[in-house]
Amino acid sequence: MIGWGSEATAAEQPNPRHGWEMLARYSAASAALDFDPETTVDTAEKQLGRAAVYLGKYPQTPQNVDQATELLEALVSQPERSDYQAAAYYLLARIEHIFQEDREEQAAVYYRQLRSAYPENRLADNAAVKLAMLQLHALPSDVDDATVKATIARLERPFLKSTLSDFHQVLAAYLLERGELATALNHLSAAQNLRMVAGKNRADLLVQVGRVATLVEQPEKALSAYLSFVKEFPSDTRNYMVIEEMRKLEEARP
Amino acid sequence: MKVQFGYGLIVVATIGALLMTRKNYVATTTQPGTVTIRVAHFTLDPQFRSFLTKAGEAYEKIHPEVRIKQMDVPRQVYPQWQRTQIIGEMAPEIMQFAYFNSGVEDMVMHRFTVLDSWVEKPNPYRDDDQTKGMAWRDTFLDGLNSRDAYNDKLRAYFGIPLIMGGYRFFYNEKMSRERLGGEEEWNFQQFKGLVTRLNDPSVAAGDLRPVMPMSTSNYSSYSWFKMLFGSVTQSLLFSLDRNYDLQIAGRDSALGFLEGRWNYHTEEVQAGLRLMRESSQLMNPGFLQLQKPDGIMEFAQNRSFGVGGAHVDLTYLEELARFEVKEASFPVPDQTHPDYGRYVLGPVSELAGSSSLTLGVLRSPLQEQAVDFLQFLTGSEMVALLREETGWRVSVGDLKQESKLNLKTGYPDVMYDVINTRGNIMAFRQNAYRLHERDGGVEIFAEKMDQEAPAEIRTWVKSQTTTLRRTLRQQEMSIVASWALGLSQEGTGSKNISLDGFLEVNNRQEAEYRGILRFMMRNGHSQ
Numbered sequence: 028m029i030g031w032g033s034e035a036t037a038a039e040q041p042n043p044r045h046g047w048e049m050l051a052r053y054s055a056a057s058a059a060l061d062f063d064p065e066t067t068v069d070t071a072e073k074q075l076g077r078a079a080v081y082l083g084k085y086p087q088t089p090q091n092v093d094q095a096t097e098l099l100e101a102l103v104s105q106p107e108r109s110d111y112q113a114a115a116y117y118l119l120a121r122i123e124h125i126f127q128e129d130r131e132e133q134a135a136v137y138y139r140q141l142r143s144a145y146p147e148n149r150l151a152d153n154a155a156v157k158l159a160m161l162q163l164h165a166l167p168s169d170v171d172d173a174t175v176k177a178t179i180a181r182l183e184r185p186f187l188k189s190t191l192s193d194f195h196q197v198l199a200a201y202l203l204e205r206g207e208l209a210t211a212l213n214h215l216s217a218a219q220n221l222r223m224v225a226g227k228n229r230a231d232l233l234v235q236v237g238r239v240a241t242l243v244e245q246p247e248k249a250l251s252a253y254l255s256f257v258k259e260f261p262s263d264t265r266n267y268m269v270i271e272e273m274r275k276l277e278e279a280r281p
Numbered sequence: 282m283k284v285q286f287g288y289g290l291i292v293v294a295t296i297g298a299l300l301m302t303r304k305n306y307v308a309t310t311t312q313p314g315t316v317t318i319r320v321a322h323f324t325l326d327p328q329f330r331s332f333l334t335k336a337g338e339a340y341e342k343i344h345p346e347v348r349i350k351q352m353d354v355p356r357q358v359y360p361q362w363q364r365t366q367i368i369g370e371m372a373p374e375i376m377q378f379a380y381f382n383s384g385v386e387d388m389v390m391h392r393f394t395v396l397d398s399w400v401e402k403p404n405p406y407r408d409d410d411q412t413k414g415m416a417w418r419d420t421f422l423d424g425l426n427s428r429d430a431y432n433d434k435l436r437a438y439f440g441i442p443l444i445m446g447g448y449r450f451f452y453n454e455k456m457s458r459e460r461l462g463g464e465e466e467w468n469f470q471q472f473k474g475l476v477t478r479l480n481d482p483s484v485a486a487g488d489l490r491p492v493m494p495m496s497t498s499n500y501s502s503y504s505w506f507k508m509l510f511g512s513v514t515q516s517l518l519f520s521l522d523r524n525y526d527l528q529i530a531g532r533d534s535a536l537g538f539l540e541g542r543w544n545y546h547t548e549e550v551q552a553g554l555r556l557m558r559e560s561s562q563l564m565n566p567g568f569l570q571l572q573k574p575d576g577i578m579e580f581a582q583n584r585s586f587g588v589g590g591a592h593v594d595l596t597y598l599e600e601l602a603r604f605e606v607k608e609a610s611f612p613v614p615d616q617t618h619p620d621y622g623r624y625v626l627g628p629v630s631e632l633a634g635s636s637s638l639t640l641g642v643l644r645s646p647l648q649e650q651a652v653d654f655l656q657f658l659t660g661s662e663m664v665a666l667l668r669e670e671t672g673w674r675v676s677v678g679d680l681k682q683e684s685k686l687n688l689k690t691g692y693p694d695v696m697y698d699v700i701n702t703r704g705n706i707m708a709f710r711q712n713a714y715r716l717h718e719r720d721g722g723v724e725i726f727a728e729k730m731d732q733e734a735p736a737e738i739r740t741w742v743k744s745q746t747t748t749l750r751r752t753l754r755q756q757e758m759s760i761v762a763s764w765a766l767g768l769s770q771e772g773t774g775s776k777n778i779s780l781d782g783f784l785e786v787n788n789r790q791e792a793e794y795r796g797i798l799r800f801m802m803r804n805g806h807s808q
Contacts, residue, residue: 043765044766047762047765047766048762048766049762050758050759050761050762051759051762051763051766051779052394052395052397052437052759053390053391053395053435053437053755053758053759054644055758057644072765075761075765076765079757079758079761079762080758082754082757082758083755083757083758083759085390085391087751087754110768111765114761114764114765117761118757118761121757125750125753125754125757125791126754149764149767149777149780150761150764153784153788156784156788157788157791160788160791160792160795163795164795164798164799168799168802168803189781189784189785190784192785193784193785193788193789196785196788196789196792197788197789197792200524200789200792200793200796201792201796203523203524203525204523204796204799204800223781223785224785225782226782227426227433228785228786228789231524231526231528234525234526234527235524235525235526238522238525238526238527239525242525262422262423262424264630264632264693265527265528265693266690267627267630267690267691267692268518268527268692268693269527271626271627
């Protein structure tokens, strides 16, 4: 334990909701007291909160990651099922995937355990996106198109529209990197049709659809995406370029 | 007698220092029953300091329990000063973000207040019909989309900008009238001819001092080079665009360089370099060594016709110059230019999309009051005062201001920066003189850059993967927190929009991170 009470300043009484709010605003130190196990009875929520505080501590140290791992492992080993246990699986997977080096296999194990034990959970759904990244990343750099296609066909699909949208965008990024523009366009269009992307990310997606569709000679699709972009994002700095692209596409029409 | 005078001087100096110390102490000490909001910044222009003083006094009138204390720190020492203040827990309540302060992202996340809950609500100090009732965020010209205001890696608002960025060409109106027949706009080929026209004895009215078309300083030349280089490298906006989203960042150019998409012998880059060398003949020698004030003085003393600078420089120029200062588009080649015209796809954009002079609030018991002061600064009355005091293009929406400026839309002006000042800035700085010196030239410079840039770019890309990985790690606690906060909504049918948005950014950034790792492996630059 590293001074839970002494670091807390914002909350008078432990209040996990306040703690989560502080963590959501990147203020791990202000959240510490809210998950203090000694002030009131300890709970799965508090355990998860303490693990999140350790991961958010500044500066980040391996010891803090170890402390978080210890708390999360204790949480997943408890017989009682809870939403917090699902989140603990997710964080353990993320620790292996992004905090540690070369532990992708262990990360995949946690992602799969989460998806199997809590298939309806929002974080479990997102684990499908992370698993897709792991599997594509494991392919050799000279992998042929057929193997990539087969790997993508075998990937577990998320069920929520928002996660499915992310899933398609991740696949599109991988395919664009390989220069498989036509297949990438299918995934970009799928993400666009789900209409889950908002704000600047939507602006980027619309331009991507327009640009890739132009390159694979699907001018109508390109024009439609560019038109949406111009209408929805009139002050975006790319507007001039997009309008020029539209003009060229219009001129090339038979 | 001399000794007595010396002692007297010491006594007077000691008393003076004590009085100054006392004055400073009083100024920085909160009176009982009041709180002090300290505003630290490095914008030392007298007009801005005067604005902030007047704004502070106006705020104190309506909030008698609050004192506003301005702390202006020279730009050169600001990064170190800012870091020391923050780490030593002595930081003022409000601080200007210093984009040039390396490692600032870490400081922002851990020490500055997330402003999301305020920016979504109306600014109580807006009372004009145009923006009344609008979310504070939407009252800004760029919707708070600048790098300092909104951190898209962390999906949070951290700063409030006061002015818009962007560069302009300023010129001497009297000289234009007397020697150029009152011309107001020039393309590059016309501008080149100004050396002769400005110095023609028949129009110089007996003034035989030589006049250069552009003033001599590293700052003025940078703003012009940025536009010149940007005018002939527009096709690279497409060929280096790895994500197919028509946005080029340093990572695109760095990876593009390592895989051979471009180098300093690429046709468009060579055209940009030739233009830079050619344009340097329109300034006095030594411009790379001379600082911004040197160039401004040269302009103010009628020794150069024009000067490049930021929008905000206009006020300063007007104060120094004894002639009317007018602004225009930078003289760059257009499609009619016999050599460079074939590289020009269209105009270069003058609508620098993002704002600057951004202030953030440090986490402290006074943060609510500090945010309130920022709302006051960007309220109707203070925005008008800021414009009046400084003449700057303010960050808060004003259609009248925008239409008066008449800025050109066009292709983004980013290529000079992403090609020369991101992953290979050391090589560029060390070799820039080779491009301009008498015995140098485009080929000598390009040869040297192609030799020295790869190693620096490789190191830079590796540091980018480290940064991306750190950002992904930082996001995890906030993602789980957003998920936990959404638990109470589950079963009610409402969506956790905050979590969805956060996961989307996290997944996109992780895809980019993995993509760069694969690139480095594939191209033999593995970690």
